[in-house]
Amino acid sequence: MSDRSHDEAPAAVKVVDLNDGILSEVQKTESHVGADVTKDDDTLPDGGLHAWLQVLGSFCLYWNTWGMLNTFGVYQTYYQDGPLRDMSPSAISWIGSIQSFLLLFVGVISGPLYDKGHLRSLLVSGSVLVVFGMMMTSLCTQYWQLVLAQAICIGLGTGLLYIPSIAIIPQYFHRRKALAMGLVVSGSSCGGVFYSIVFNQLQPKIGFGWTIRVEGLISLLTLSIAIAILRRREKPSEEIRTLLDLPAFRERPYIFYCAALCTSNIAFFTPVFYMQPYALVHGLEGQTIALYLVAIMNACSILGRLAPSLIANKIGPVHTLLCSIVCTGITVFGWITTKTGWGNITFAAFFGFFSGGIIALPPIVLTSFTKDLSRLGTPIGGAILNSTGSYLGIQLYAGSVIMATACCLLALRFALTGKKMITKA
Template identity: 45%
Template structure:
């Protein structure tokens, strides 16, 4: 009789993920030839890893749809640097740097915290409803932003409406790929995640080029019309492969609180993401105020950050399928922290461009690896959406307060000491988060060894 395989090593790291999950009972009987067991379970069972397609037209169409969602969600947030500069120098020049950064940070926080709702709803089988409602809010929020004239209007339209819409879209698009990919999961998530910097590049360039010619309102409306057309793609291409469970999933997984590696992972994400987006919000303003780049060149620094992030979201994820997602996440976060300290030594255009490309690369790895890393810490993939939601709630808190704290440190944009304080804050938080991810991997491997014993 052949031995049935119930779990499989993830990403060749020796970390085992339980992928055969049944909502009902499992009965094994032998067939007439006594050659192989027959497995009977409820039709809502999570498929075995060996049954996951790991490729094919339908599977890669999910990656395409998820790529578009990342472009429309994180892509907008990664392009906020050009809005930050425009608001500070024109529309909202009476507001402080910290006040304006709350708009972008609120947008990013709601995107992540939205997982607390969208994760369990995805597990419950409401993927299409989440995609439709999220797309509508993102497009509506941008159209409303184009009409804004005051701070509170921009905060509600661009910060709240777009942020909530992105929150409904983001997590389900990442979770659905785990139903189609196992051995290539990290690569698929990396390709999906590359939509974020691509969106940041395209939207940054479009806004920077269009705003001086057609004004803030129409430049923003052009972005909204583009997204209106693009968001049709996930509605047509994407569909869940696994049926939802018969019983309702809780919006909060209490077992996760007692899961030490998971909690270590979530707590480590807090400092990591507090500093991770500071350059995206402030590098362009840094170049302008310190005179390292002209106004025309400074407008492309956010583009360069995102260009580096494209490669950072694909190459490390490809390697992660062999070395392990947690290992790569820890390495990329520590690298980003070390590189952020080098920002202190940037005094000319060449240094600014080099820093933008390299930091964008490491940022891409840190931003794209958590969805595949969390799979290794989730024995029951039926709760993957819920646990992802809990993790991204921690990340949402970090994104919410991270850049406003940096803005509060930067009280005077012409003060050299204030800029040094902002840079040290960015580098220290990211590096501490990287050390936390190292500790998480140690805890996880220790648990794996104890389980085998």
């Protein structure tokens, strides 16, 4: 992998006349408000108004991608006790799981499109899909309609928005990159808190449909901010990148990194989806506070996403993520013994804090060993609950897979540093 260079000169468009072979160059400068590329130089700004505006814009994208997904535990509770009460928890959780799958999978397509300079198209099309999906969800009365609107439509939209939210920051920050990314990913926690509270407050008063429409309008407002201020700093890549970068899989650190992310994403959303239904039958029966556990989790996750980003500058992002994963796994195993109201609240708070690094640190870990920055399971839980009638299987499953993630990260650490026991990674 080679470093991508920065070029201060305005972008050049070459026009070739095939009839007479005359080659002319037309210089253009995209300094107007709607431009996707801003003027850059060889030194990353690492601050300044324009750089911090990119943090704000990316924060808004995380608010409406991971933040929206982190709210699904509220929907899981509502659907199980309401319109989809006749369906299994596993079937209901497929709505959120498809959404989370598409959020990550669509990046295979949106990544190359971003590299080619289509930032504006990704932001606009992704925003339209998210807002349209929210409005269609407000009209849904059947399961298949929710799959199309909430799972597929919103999932596709968030997938188009996710890559720009993490790809822009490394173009503006180096020394403060961990802090900037920590602020960006805290948008998912803030969005999760906000959307959870809005849903629980408005749904009993104005109904499901109008509550979702209000959230859709909030998404439209925050996504419009992102569209207005986000700008690439680097010129688009001139070569077309393949959808599957096979040479990357010859690198051991990248293989361990992918394995760690795979296992963490399989397990992470299980507690997010099921902590509220679990609490309603284990210590918080009939209590309103149970409906706010997802909001509590996301609120604590704000600090949990900022603190690891600061620690990463001292001990390294791999070590920090490993500590975060191990603490999260221990917390999930502790969930097994949680049978009281305060126990459930405590679990939500600790899980939110320790799991914050699972969302905040992966982009930082990847950029820490990737020189070329241009190359950048929850239905199982429902099935376990359905077949056993107990949450114990869900808790053991989530905790075990999270610990498997820790093993993958440990392998990544030694792949990067060799046999050194005390080092920064």
